[in-house]
Amino acid sequence: xxxxxxxxxxxxxxxxxxxxxxxxxxxxxxxxxxxxxxxxxxxxxxxxxxxxxxxxxxxxxxxxxxxxxxxxxxxxxxxxxxxxxxxxxxxxxxxxxxxxxxxxxxxxxxxxxxxxxxxxxxxxxxxxxxxxxxxxxxxxxxxxxxxxxxxxxxxxxxxxxxxxxxxxxxxxxxxxxxxxxxxxxxxxxxxxxxxxxxxxxxxxxxxxxxxxxxxxxxxxxxxxxxxxxxxxxxxxxxxxxxxxxxxxxxxxxxxxxxxxxxxxxxxxxxxxxxxxxxxxxxxxxxxxxxxxxxxxxxxxxxxxxxxxxxxxxxxxxxxxxxxxxxxxxxxxxxxxxxxxxxxxxxxxxxxxxxxxxxxxxxxxxxxxxxxxxxxxxxxxxxxxxxxxxxxx
Numbered sequence: 001x002x003x004x005x006x007x008x009x010x011x012x013x014x015x016x017x018x019x020x021x022x023x024x025x026x027x028x029x030x031x032x033x034x035x036x037x038x039x040x041x042x043x044x045x046x047x048x049x050x051x052x053x054x055x056x057x058x059x060x061x062x063x064x065x066x067x068x069x070x071x072x073x074x075x076x077x078x079x080x081x082x083x084x085x086x087x088x089x090x091x092x093x094x095x096x097x098x099x100x101x102x103x104x105x106x107x108x109x110x111x112x113x114x115x116x117x118x119x120x121x122x123x124x125x126x127x128x129x130x131x132x133x134x135x136x137x138x139x140x141x142x143x144x145x146x147x148x149x150x151x152x153x154x155x156x157x158x159x160x161x162x163x164x165x166x167x168x169x170x171x172x173x174x175x176x177x178x179x180x181x182x183x184x185x186x187x188x189x190x191x192x193x194x195x196x197x198x199x200x201x202x203x204x205x206x207x208x209x210x211x212x213x214x215x216x217x218x219x220x221x222x223x224x225x226x227x228x229x230x231x232x233x234x235x236x237x238x239x240x241x242x243x244x245x246x247x248x249x250x251x252x253x254x255x256x257x258x259x260x261x262x263x264x265x266x267x268x269x270x271x272x273x274x275x276x277x278x279x280x281x282x283x284x285x286x287x288x289x290x291x292x293x294x295x296x297x298x299x300x301x302x303x304x305x306x307x308x309x310x311x312x313x314x315x316x317x318x319x320x321x322x323x324x325x326x327x328x329x330x331x332x333x334x335x336x337x338x339x340x341x342x343x344x345x346x347x348x349x350x351x352x353x354x355x356x357x358x359x360x361x362x363x364x365x366x367x368x369x370x371x372x373x374x375x376x377x378x379x380x381x382x383x384x385x386x387x388x389x390x391x392x
Contacts, residue, residue, distance in 0.1 A: 013051035129184035157211030186340025196231035203337040268313040347390030
């Protein structure tokens with residue numbers, strides 16, 4: 001698939017079926033393709049980012065309006081926004097006639113109100129990685145082979161310490177690409193950002209962030225699971241953005257889980273106060289108090305809030321896992337990620353419940369034997385996989 005992106009305009013991106021499918025997370029196989037594309041054609045970045053945001057948020061709205069009317073209103077908003085861009089009639093007709101893109105007025109407002117992002121969220125599970133990888137804003141890749149790594153940024157982002165290694169970073173980071181920390185299955189990492197915020201990344205996670213925060217807000221992008229201890233700064237709110245939700249804080253401790261393959265995303269607050277909302281236009285903010293959890297169901301897009309035992313969701317940063325009446329399937333899924341070992345469940349794993357504490361310092365076979373004391377099952381080796389056969 002080779003396209004001449006040098007000639008692409010905003011309309012070309014909006015009418016590109018492959019591009020639209022990738023933005024909607026229907027084509028995760030194109031992740032690397034579009035990342036390379038934007039590096040090869042940096043002049044397209046503005047239209048590329050704008051089209052990506054428009055498609056993403058347009059699809060979230062349910063306003064019943066004729067496409068022509070939506071586009072006419074869009075043109076008016078563009079004029080009023082004092083953006084010196086010319087609206088081309090030919091492009092207007094092409095987009096209006098297209099069934100690929102449905103433009104929605106409210107989402108245009110969202111884009112021009114300044115809520116757009118230049119970062120690209122990871123959309124697929126991490127596979128094929130064996131080492132933790134830190135990609136700097138200048139494209140330099142730092143491979144980290146330790147199971148537990150620690151990365152510390154200087155206050156201005158000019159220095160980075162990776163375990164015991166001191167690195168010099170790009171001095172001009174304001175307009176640079178974000179830093180990307182990739183933590184594969186079987187690994188964990190702790191990163192201290194330039195503002196003093198500490199983030200623990202669990203196995204199978206990615207974090208995108210700037211070397212330093214200079215605007216009126218701090219933003220990071222997460223795929224996977226992370227525990228945040230945010231440095232308080234009410235004048236510069238901290239945002240955690242995942243594929244489904246946006247979490248806003250000024251200084252607090254909370255855990256976020258948002259793996260691409262999971263059916264739900266969760267935010268659990270330990271201390272302080274956060275607000276969370278669905279990652280779309282005009283979404284209602286929901287405040288969280290300590291001990292509360294927000295769960296977002298990706299299938300029906302419903303948000304629920306309840307009270308939970310916070311230790312169940314923060315214990316992993318201290319080297320153990322705690323469960324209360326959790327299905328054995330979910331327990332084994334977390335062990336899969338931590339130990340980077342495929343575990344197959346045979347039997348009714350979704351109805352078999354487990355309560356207990358698991359020490360992650362132990363070998364996997366010992367952890368499984370500990371579980372088997374309360375849940376009768378047989379452990380087998382099948383090729384490179386572990387098979388758990390639950391006894392009825």
